[in-house]
Amino acid sequence: MGAQQVAERFTELYGAEPEGVWAAPGRVNLIGEHTDYNDGFVMPFALPQQAIAAVSRRTDGILRLHSADIEGGVVELPPDALEPGRDTDWTAYPAGVAWALREAGHGVTGADVHLSSTVPTGAGLSSSAALEVVIALALDDLYGLGLPGWKLARLCQRAENVYVGAPTGIMDQTASACCEQGHALFLDTRDLSQQQIPFDLAAEGLRLLVVDTQVKHAHSGGEYGKRRAGCEKGAALLGVDALRDIPYAGLDAALARLGDEEEVRRLVRHVVTEDERVERTVALLRAGDTRAIGPVLTEGHASLRDDFRVSCPELDLVVDTALSAGALGARMTGGGFGGSAIVLAEATDVDTLTKTVEEAFAAAGRTAPRVFEAVPSAGARRLV
Numbered sequence: 482m483g484a485q486q487v488a489e490r491f492t493e494l495y496g497a498e499p500e501g502v503w504a505a506p507g508r509v510n511l512i513g514e515h516t517d518y519n520d521g522f523v524m525p526f527a528l529p530q531q532a533i534a535a536v537s538r539r540t541d542g543i544l545r546l547h548s549a550d551i552e553g554g555v556v557e558l559p560p561d562a563l564e565p566g567r568d569t570d571w572t573a574y575p576a577g578v579a580w581a582l583r584e585a586g587h588g589v590t591g592a593d594v595h596l597s598s599t600v601p602t603g604a605g606l607s608s609s610a611a612l613e614v615v616i617a618l619a620l621d622d623l624y625g626l627g628l629p630g631w632k633l634a635r636l637c638q639r640a641e642n643v644y645v646g647a648p649t650g651i652m653d654q655t656a657s658a659c660c661e662q663g664h665a666l667f668l669d670t671r672d673l674s675q676q677q678i679p680f681d682l683a684a685e686g687l688r689l690l691v692v693d694t695q696v697k698h699a700h701s702g703g704e705y706g707k708r709r710a711g712c713e714k715g716a717a718l719l720g721v722d723a724l725r726d727i728p729y730a731g732l733d734a735a736l737a738r739l740g741d742e743e744e745v746r747r748l749v750r751h752v753v754t755e756d757e758r759v760e761r762t763v764a765l766l767r768a769g770d771t772r773a774i775g776p777v778l779t780e781g782h783a784s785l786r787d788d789f790r791v792s793c794p795e796l797d798l799v800v801d802t803a804l805s806a807g808a809l810g811a812r813m814t815g816g817g818f819g820g821s822a823i824v825l826a827e828a829t830d831v832d833t834l835t836k837t838v839e840e841a842f843a844a845a846g847r848t849a850p851r852v853f854e855a856v857p858s859a860g861a862r863r864l865v
C-alpha cells in the first residue's frame with residue numbers, strides 16, 4: 482500500500498485529510514547478532530518493506546489508532562490510558578511511543594493515526610521497530626520536536642522495553658530510523674556512533690536473499706531475556722560494564738576465568754567473537770572484497786547455533802541447504818527462535834538456490850518458506 486492509499490483511508494476513517502504521511506522500514510541484520518545489549522557492534526540495513534503512517538495532531542490528549550493490517554475498528558486511548566503493560570496487542574507499539582515521548586517531557590497532545598505495513602510480522606525483520614519509528618518520526622515532525630534519528634530510536638527502545646515489555650537492544654530502532662539507501666549501517670551500540678558503509682550487491686553481481694522460515698518468534702517470550710541476563714552475568718563475573726569490554730585478544734583468558742560457568746562461557750564466546758566478525762566484515766567491505774564476507778556470515782551462524790543457542794531446525798535447514806547448493810554464506814538474522822535467515826549468493830545462482838531451499842522444506846514436511854531479495858533501502862522519512 483502506498484502513501485496515497487494510506488492517506489485516503491485516513492480521510493475515510495477520521496473525516497479529514499492527514500497532516501502528513503511517514504514511512505519507516507523493517508531491517509535485515511547483515512552481521513552482529515545479540516551484541517546490541519552488550520554495547521557491541523551491529524551492521525543492519527533497511528528493507529524496502531516498511532510501515533506507513535498517516536497522522537494528524539489532536540489537542541485533547543487522545544490517541545486514536547487504526548491499522549489496515551489488523552481486523553477491528555479505531556482504537557481510542559484517552560491520555561490516562563497510556564500505561565506500561567496495559568496494551569497487549571499491536572497498539573502497544575504506537576501507544577508506547579506516545580507514552581515515551583510524553584514521559585521524556587515532550588508536549589505531545591494526542592494524534593489520529595492510520596497505519597499500514599508490509600514488513601512481515603514475527604519474521605525477525607523488525608516489524609515492531611518499523612511501527613514504533615514511523616510513529617516517533619511523525620510525532621517528532623508534527624510537534625516540531627527536532628529530535629535526531631538516534632534519539633528517536635532510544636525513545637522507541639524505551640517504548641519496547643518498558644511499555645511493551647520486550648527487553649530488546651537498540652539495533653532495530655536505530656536501523657529503521659537511520660539507515661540509508663544502498664548502505665549498511667555500522668553501528669556502535671555503546672555510543673550510537675554510526676558509519677554508512679556502501680553496500681551495493683547488485684553492482685557486484687551478488688544478491689542477498691531473505692528466507693522467512695514462517696516460524697514465528699516473539700522477544701517478550703523468556704528465551705531472549707534469558708540470553709540477555711546470561712550476558713549480564715558474564716560481564717559481572719568478568720568485572721566489566723558490558724561484554725563489549727572483553728577484547729578479542731583476551732577472550733581465552735576471560736573464558737578461563739569463568740571456571741565452571743559453562744553456559745555463561747558459551748554466551749561470552751559468542752558475543753566477543755561476533756563483535757570481531759562485525760569488524761572483519763566492515764574491513765572486507767571497505768576493501769571491496771564483498772564475496773569474502775560469505776564465510777564470516779556462516780561462522781556467525783555456527784556461533785549463534787552452537788554457543789548462543791538461538792537457532793532452530795528450520796533456520797539451520799536454510800543455512801545448510803543454501804551452503805550445500807553453492808551459497809557464498811548464510812546465517813540466521815535477528816533474534817532467532819524462528820524468523821528469517823539470509824543467504825549471500827551469486828546473482829546467477831539465485832533461482833537454483835531458491836528452488837533447492839524450497840524443495841528441502843517440502844521434503845522435511847515444513848511450511849513453505851517465503852524467499853525474497855533484500856535490497857538496502859532508505860530509512861525512516863516523510864513521504865507527504
Ligand code: GAF
Nearest residue numbers: 514515649650651652815816
Ligand atoms: C532482536 C532485538 F530486538 C535486537 O535488539 C537484537 O538484540 C536482535 O534481536 C539480536 O541481534 O531483533
